[in-house]
Amino acid sequence: MLDNAEVTVIGGNGGHGLVSFHREKFVPKGGPDGGDGGRGGRVFLRAVDDVYTLERFRSKKKHVAGDGGNGGPSLRTGAHGSDLTVDVPAGTVVFDTEDGAPLADLKSPGDTVLVAHGGRGGWGNKKFASSTNQAPHYSAKGQRGEELRIRLELRLLADVGLVGLPNAGKSTLLAAVSNANPKIAAYPFTTLEPMLGVVNVGYERYTMADLPGLIEGASEGYGLGFEFLKHVRRCRVLLHLVDCTSPDPVTDYELIESEIHAYDPKLDNVVRVIAVTKADEDLEIAKASAATLAKHVEREVRVISAEDGTGIDALNTTLMELVRVAREEAADEPPEEIPVLRPPGQERFGVHVIDDQLFEVEGRRVVSFVEMMDTDMEGADEEIARRLERWGVIAELRRAGAKEGDQVRFGEVTLPFIG
Ligand SMILES: Nc1nc2c(ncn2[C@@H]2O[C@H](COP(=O)(O)OP(=O)(O)OP(=O)(O)O)[C@@H](O)[C@H]2O)c(=O)[nH]1
Ligand SMILES: [Mg+2]
Structure with a gap:
């Protein structure tokens, strides 16, 4: 992409x-x-x-x-x-x-x-x-x-962003809860570009972004993740998925979190939901790895299965609530400080001494006026002189040391100074 x-x-x-x-x-x-x-x-x-x-x-x-x-x-x-x-x-x-x-x-x-x-x-x-x-x-x-x-x-905008190791089951979850139709396969790096789905929860809806899996070193550019870590920045809530069949869910979890942190420590503040996936494979193992992880992170870890629907409705309700709160908070905050329009150009003018025979006048109005005059036309030079006089440009040039015969540059046009 x-x-x-x-x-x-x-x-x-x-x-x-x-x-x-x-x-x-x-x-x-x-x-x-x-x-x-x-x-x-x-x-x-x-x-x-x-x-x-x-x-x-x-x-x-x-x-x-x-x-x-x-x-x-x-x-x-x-x-x-x-x-x-x-x-x-x-x-x-x-x-x-x-x-x-x-x-x-x-x-x-x-x-x-x-x-x-x-x-x-x-x-x-x-x-x-x-x-x-x-x-x-x-x-x-x-x-x-x-x-x-x-x-x-x-920059992709999503309410919920899915993060996790390759093969954790991110795309499968997106396919199960939303209208999106991502590619799913039993090998890592199936997802090559972010995909957005819309999830309906009662009368409300939120968007969920499926992101390419992250690997160790993603924050330094390894794998596909880095390119897309910037999208993570624009998610209101992150859903961190850990494969319950992994021999070491805690290490899996830490790896992803440390890559996100290394990319941008501010992302630590984004609300997280943590879930172990593929509970249908073995519910007992899933519960055990959720408990281990919960102890490690000292917070709740959910057990879900995109295959048989375990925990999915409850997960959606929670995500919708968190998104609602995050949206309200965002509405209270002033929007990102990016101006929607460029500030208008300088209307005043300025005179610069380039060397003892060359001066430059800056300022949009004055410069574009001179540039627009066709000096080949009879009387145009006098018109320019009259206006420069009236706007105080001649006086300013004189003060800067301009003498009869010196050159004055106005943008793309250079004229002899007539004091
Ligand atoms: N049994 C079971 N298998 C699952 C579940 N979720 C995903 N899988 C399987 O896990 C494999 C990987 O699933 P994906 O959804 O492609 O994983 P991903 O996290 O999107 O992977 P990448 O796109 O490579 O990062 C597939 O073979 C899925 O069928 C689940 O809830 N239960
Ligand atoms: Mg995927």
Whole structure:
């Protein structure tokens, strides 16, 4: 199962603004009427419950929203670019690849996060008109869509997670109590990937996750377990199964617990239910090994059989109760501190001295304004100068030591400084 994928999400580009002048028969001088470009489409990720893996992202690495349309004459605004919604399995956590920061935790179906903004549409020449500049011959280009590399990590969410040695009977139990149909066989490592089942208890239900068996060293990467120990982290309750026919149930139990602890000591706090399985093989032996184990762990150990149903109803009732309590506790707690949306970009600007003839201006609004201006158009340079003056950028550059003729970088554009 692919449970990690890296993809690039790209918002659509904004449409370009238009330079146009109103023309009508017998009207000698029409005003500017170039419309604005439309906004580029956005990229969303949405959790759904009918996709279970990140498999499709193995081949599809780029997800691009639609571009905005260009502005038209008669103040026609270009169409918005179409948004793109990418479906991911519920339980997907999204990280920024570059700095590893978590961006969103898409836990439940319907959870949605915006991962790439579309570029803004460029202004048409009409927007630049003012009382002192009534007929601008320039317009702005559309802003490029945002591009972001993200890592998706699928973390299975389950109310109850099954842990135990290979062959302990985990899959058999899941098959007996839920709607799931896992592979079962009399050899270890039958289960190669986690599987989720729904268990009905009266009017309530909980989910149970069958996990690959753990072996000694799993926490260091041996066997299949390690990959999936991270799923254990997202279970509310753990059901630890021990094969009653094992010659040494205490050692079996300790081995698993120490691997879980080595993986993450916080997992010690997850509520446990312990049961010895396969009681139908020999009820006396099962009871004896449960008693030995109970003495060792100083708590209750249940005796069950997925084959003949021994102890299963009582086990389900207990699990349902524990899950109910854990859910209530989770509802009281604030959700995991993963922001659902990135904080908005810095709106203020800053000036940096790169060397004595090169300066850099940072700040989303200022930079994207300059980037969007088409300096080949008549009057565009003056428009840039006017706005930079008004926003205080020129003054700040002067304070930083900029002189006539020095270069100033705004994102992808470098302009000569005009003091
Ligand atoms: N008699 C008896 N046999 C059982 C019981 N539960 C499981 N078994 C048998 O034990 C063997 C292993 O069962 P699985 O359910 O595949 O065990 P697992 O823990 O999922 O094993 P892995 O997936 O390899 O980790 C199979 O041959 C099952 O038929 C039980 O309650 N009674
Ligand atoms: Mg199994």
